[in-house]
Amino acid sequence: MxxxxxxxxxxxxxxxxxxxxxxxxxxxxxxxxxxxxxxxxxxxxxxxxxxxxxxxxxxxxxxxxxxxxxxxxxxxxxxxxxxxxxxxxxxxxxxxxxxxxxxxxxxxxxxxxxxxxxxxxxxxxxxxxTDLQREIQQAVDEDGRILDSASPALRTIRQQIRTLESQVRAKLESITRSGSGKTMLSDAIVTIRNDRYVIPVKAEYRGHFGGIVHDQSASGQTLFIEPESVVQLNNQLREARSKEKHEIDRILRELSASVGLxxxxxxxxxxxxxxxxxxxxxxxxxxxMNAVEPSLNDEGRLEMKGARHPLIPDEEIVPIDVELGGAFRTLVITGPNTGGKTVTLKTVGLLTLMVQSGLFFPCEEGSSAAVFHHIFADIGDEQSIEQSLSTFSSHMTNIVDIMEHLDHRSLVLFDELGAGTDPTEGAALAVAILDHVYKIGAGCIATTHYSELKGYAYNREGVMNASVEFDVETLRPTYRLLIGVPGRSNAFAISSRLGLQEDIIEEAKKQISADTNQVENMISQLEDSRKNAESELARAKELRNESESLHRELTEELDAWEEKKQALLQAAQDKAEKEAKKAQQEAEEIVEYLREMKKQNPEIKDHELIDARKRMEEAQPSFAESSKKKKPKKKKAVVDTLQPGDEVKVESLNQKGHIVEKVSEKEFTVQLGVMKMKVPAKDLLYINRPKPVETRPMATVRGRSAHVKTELDLRGERYEDAMREVDKYLDEAVLAGYHQVSIIHGKGTGALRKGVEEMMKRHPNISETRPGTQGEGGSGVTIARLK
Incomplete structure (x- = not known):
């Protein structure tokens, strides 16, 4: 390019x-x-x-x-x-x-x-x-000065220099502090001339100190003298500094060699x-500039959404939407001067160059760009005074060069194509050039003033009209690019707004052809339709935004209500679990109490049973909410139908058991756990009558695996009950044909875990045990492998 x-x-x-x-x-x-x-x-x-x-x-x-x-x-x-x-x-x-x-x-x-x-x-x-960096930094400080640590020799030399400097300054300062020194010296200071320490002596006392005169003041009244008493020390100091320089040069030479390697x-x-x-x-x-990564292709298709020229300030720029290479390969932009036509061309051209330079371009997400082999542009007034070329000649010289190098993988940008010559001939030439570019297959965007080109797109397939919008009310361009709508001249409207007499405007309208009027009217209708469509679109977007906002608010309220509901349910559940645990503990204490009573006296007295029953009732959890919805009571079975073996519920004790024998028509003996007691028939609620047990072969028994889980949860169980549960469960697991089971005992004090482990070690059907892994429950679970 x-x-x-x-x-x-x-x-x-x-x-x-x-x-x-x-x-x-x-x-x-x-x-x-x-x-x-x-x-x-x-x-x-x-x-x-x-x-x-x-x-x-x-x-x-x-x-x-x-x-x-x-x-x-x-x-x-x-x-x-x-x-x-x-x-x-x-x-x-x-x-x-x-x-x-x-x-x-x-x-x-x-x-x-x-x-x-x-x-x-x-x-x-x-x-x-790393070693080279460390070697340099150990020798050179941040100010570029060679450090004493660069070498042992340099450290020794600099120590000698500091000692000699201290000796020289001490001798000279003793002179400046003496009584004669205050008289003979211009100033009581020690200074340096020609890298040697000197003192400022008044000219009339030059012979008093002897030594070497190194400099004098501009007036000649002060001489800078190196007293004879420090000449030898200064010579030694100068020699030491020379050694320092040689050592520094050696260090730099070594470091340079390391860099060279x-x-x-x-x-x-x-x-x-x-x-x-x-x-x-x-x-x-x-x-x-809020640029985005482009979607690339080499087929000449570009779609720049909300494209912004990177050199125009944000507060002044108006984003434009430009597309090319899809339904059309040529875009003809018409509209008034200063309306943004040239800016559109430069925006497309520069953004394409940016993309092809590996840069993101300032467009909206989803924009695409094409990679062209050549990008040509004829933009602006290229008139050459030296060559005595007119504006038209300058443009045409550039266009001729473009036509010689044009191919189907090119992008061509024409600004005011055909301008600078007779309008009729210029328009005809512009049409011919656009046709030639289209036949070659190149992408093309052209701007023009010619009204003849407004109808060009309607007669050519693959060509599209576009215009830059102009606000007649404010007499200012909006810089918006409108694809599919040709631009209007707006000359009559602008003249009217500026105050030109209406009769003159009407007379001017009569001078233009009917075809031109028809085109202008068509363009006017298109603009009106577009504005109406944009207004409706804006209203639709507003309604959509309102509905989305309302939807978000309702969703947030629903989520908040759901969270509140879940919180209340969780609180109720926690309360129920707490009440249930308390009731279970009370029930266990009551049962244990009844067992002790039974051991002490087989004949349980009525008042003791009444006390126990009262404690059982008090131990039941009560929930305010559940009391509102009482379940319908099960209908009691007819007394005559109760038989030994029937499962029943003793309502006064809220305990289940089974009938052992019928004492009389109004009383039955009921087995409640380990305890037998006589219960009135009216206090019994029939539940179920077990079916006779059928004898099945061993293979059928092993088929019960569907009813035996692969894990046993002992959490919350008493130690003795848990051991019985484990023993029974292991037998059922063996019969079910399981190879491995999990006993969940929790961590707690460890007593239940130790008991389970000891039982499993002694169990004849267990080959090995191990604690659970992190994913299996950790030390709160014991895994047993069955034989």
Whole structure:
């Protein structure tokens, strides 16, 4: 693509906006080298890098890129044996550190399961060079000064220098503090001239101190003299400083040689970190203008939704919707001057160039862009004074060049096609050019003033009209692009609004042809229809937003009600469970009490039973809510039908049992657990009559597995009852043919668990036991494998 096209479409200005987002001089150079790519594969790959950088910024907010320096020149010099100064070595260490820090940043993201594909591969190319960085930083401080720790010899020399300086200053300060010194010296200070310590002596006392005169004041009244008493010390000091310089040169030479040994690795670090800086500059740029990743194709189809020119301020820009390459390949835009036609062309052209440069473009989500082999633009007044070309000639020279290089994979942007010459001939020429571009198969967007082109789209398949909207009331353009509607001239309406006499306007209307009137009327009707449709659409969107808001409110209220209901139910359930546990405990105490009574006296007295029954009734849980809905009582069976073996319920005790024998017509002996007692017939409620037990073979017994669970829950059971339950359950599990069962005993004090384990060790049908794993319940469960 020519530099002229880049300039016309303001590609260079866009790069100037991108450049500040680069964090280093290397990244800025990379931005300056940025150029569009013209194959789908190249553009797709470039977009991948931008997308990955944008993903990292979205998740992390920023990245560590500080410290990167352009060290390519000094690294090359070190490779051929040249010496680097302290600042250049410090830049080298800083670049190594920047690469190591960024590598650690990427490695941490990978450990956090952030899906990255490009950055891990990039950092793998870089060798850490930790030793070289440490070697430099141990010798050079942050200000570029060689440290005493750089070598033992340097430390010794600098210690000697400090000692000599202290001795020289002490001698000179004794002179400045003496009584004669205050008289003979211009100022009681010690200063330096020619790297030697001196004192300011008045000119008339120059011979008093002897020594060497190194300088004098501008007036000649003060001489800076090195007294004879410190000449020898200054000579020693100068010699020590010379040794220091030689030692520093040696240290720098060694460090430079170390850098030269790692030239290849350092150049890889510079290259990779430059690309990293560049890709994140693109991501930062995209974030600054709310740009999105485009959907790419190489079929000439583009659909830019809410497209914004990146060089126009946000408060001034009007987003536009542009499409091309689907139902039509040519778009003809008409409308008044300053209405935004040229901005539309530049927006499409620049955004296409941005996409083909690997950049996101400022559009809405779901926008797509095509990758073109060539992008041509004839925009603006290219009149050349030097060549004495008119505006028309300049445009035509550019168009001729475009036609010579045009192919079916091109995008062509024409601004005011055919302008600058006779309207009739210009319109005819514009139609011919558009037809030629269409036949070649290129995508084309053209702007024009010619009314003849308003009907062009209606006579050509694959061509669509568009216009930029103009508000006649305010006499200002709205800059909105309307696809499918040709633009109106609005000359009469504007003239009327500005106060031109109506009779003049009416006379002017008579001068235009009937065909032109018909076209204008058709356009007017289209605009009215569009405005009505937009008004209805806006109203529909408003109603939809209201309904969505109402739906959200109702949903939130329903969720809140549901949560409240669940909370109440949970509270009721918790209360019921608490009451039930309390009742169960009371019942167990009562049963135990009755057992003790039975042991002490087989003949239970009536008042004792009454007391026990009263305690049982009091132990029953009572719920206010459940009392509101009483279940209908079961109808009592006729007394004559009760027989020994029948399962019954003693209502006064709220206990189930079975009839042992019939004492009389009004009394039966009932077995309640381990206790037998006589109960009046009116206090019995018939429940069930067990069927006679049939004798079945062993195979049939083993078929009962459907009624035996693979686990036994003992939580809440008393120790003795639990042991009986386990013994019975293991027998049933063996008969059911199970190979493994789980005994749930809970953690608690551990007594129940120990009892279960001891029983299982002694049980003949258990081959091994083990505690449950984390997923099986942990130490609260014992797993038994059956033989």
């Amino acid at each position: 020519s530099d002229r096209m880049m300039r016309v479409l303001e590609y260079t200005k866009m790069k100037e906006q991108l450049e500040p987002f680069a964090g280093s001089s290397l990244g800025k150079q990379r931005v300056q080298q940025l150029k569009p790519m013209y194959t789908l594969e190249e553009v797709t790959e470039a977009q991948r890098y931008t997308a990955e950088a944008a993903k990292v910024l979205r998740l992390k907010g920023n990245i560590p890129l500080g410290g990167l320096r352009d060290i390519r020149a000094q690294v090359k010099r070190a490779e051929i044996g040249g010496d680097l100064n302290a600042g250049e070595l410090l830049d080298t260490a800083s670049t190594i550190y920047a690469s190591r820090r960024f590598s650690s940043f990427v490695e941490q993201m990978v450990e956090d399961d952030i899906d990255l594909s490009l950055l891990p591969e990039m950092v793998e190319e870089m060798v850490p060079l 790692h030239t290849a690795e350092l150049l890889v670090i510079v290259r990779v970190m430059t690309e990293v800086d560049f890709m994140f500059a693109k991501a930062y740029f995209a974030a600054s």
